[in-house]
Amino acid sequence: MSQYWELLASRSDDQHTSEELEMTAYRLAVEQVLYYADRHSRTAYWMIERYEREFRQALVPLGIDVQVNRQLRYAYALPKHAKAGTASIAQTVFALVLRAIYDEAASIGQLTEGGEVLCDLVELAEKYRLMSGKELPTKGKLDSLMETMKRWGIAKKSEDHGLDDGEDMAGQPYAVVIRPAIADVLGEAALARLVQFKAVASANDEPEAVTSVAEEGESQE
Incomplete structure (x- = not known):
């Protein structure tokens, strides 16, 4: 998976490192929603908004669907197989x-x-x-x-x-x-x-x- 993020980073014209991209994917999976309006999430939102398809492909194996609401500017992740009891x-x-x-x-x-x-x-x-x-x-x-x-x-x-x-x-x-x-x-x-x-x-x-x-x-x- 590290090669996946390295390849994506190379396509970003050095705007983002592979570590930043990978950490953003992790944050989205853990936090579920990232809003541009939240100062600490703005860069993460822009990465997901720009590379929505790539983030979706990365999280599909984990059973997570990634979507971006560009009108209200937030990205969210929905587990497809959530368990009861949480x-x-x-x-x-x-x-x-x-x-x-x-x-x-x-x-x-x-x-x-x-x-x-x-x-x-x-x-x-x-x-x-x-x-x-x-x-x-x-x-x-x-x-x-x-x-x-x-x-x-x-x-x-x-x-x-x-x-x-x-x-x-x-x-x-x-x-x-x-x-x-x-x-x-x-x-x-x-x-x-x-x-x-x-x-x-x-x-x-x-x-x-x-x-x-x-x-x-x-x-x-």
């Missing part, structure tokens, strides 16, 4: 609620120029209760869930997004920025799971592991 019920429910909020906002044109949706904590708590039948997790658990969403590339806190605190925050510590790749990572069919979770909602989160977010995205095919 996400907890709490993580899965939270991700599905964010996807539903994103779809609702998108349907009425409430997207930023970057295709993102801003949701304050008051609205999030209300939507979470209506959609899941549970109360929004308290601060410690919510912060942990947001870290997971950030790692999956589907949402992050406004404070991590470089947004300034202002009057729109209405005294809240942060707003949730739901990122556009959530529509790719979590397929339409995945939203039906919210009904199942709501039907069996309980006061306490279960530690049981469930289907991964990546597998939820696969189910849309």
Whole structure:
């Protein structure tokens, strides 16, 4: 595989080294989504955007499909054979609620120029209760869930997004920025799971592991 990246590097007119290209492929496989809007991912995005076919060919043997959204400028990787057991019920429910909020906002044109949706904590708590039948997790658990969403590339806190605190925050510590790749990572069919979770909602989160977010995205095919 090193020869593969060396050959690609030679075609880049010395703009990228084989190590940079190989590391970018690794990052995409691990992080799942790389956004041009994120300063630390801009060079990686441009490499994938320029050599999309080559990155796709490199990751196909690993069962990973590579796609690039050039309009909103992000690249994402979807495992074709994701295994169950990589996400907890709490993580899965939270991700599905964010996807539903994103779809609702998108349907009425409430997207930023970057295709993102801003949701304050008051609205999030209300939507979470209506959609899941549970109360929004308290601060410690919510912060942990947001870290997971950030790692999956589907949402992050406004404070991590470089947004300034202002009057729109209405005294809240942060707003949730739901990122556009959530529509790719979590397929339409995945939203039906919210009904199942709501039907069996309980006061306490279960530690049981469930289907991964990546597998939820696969189910849309």
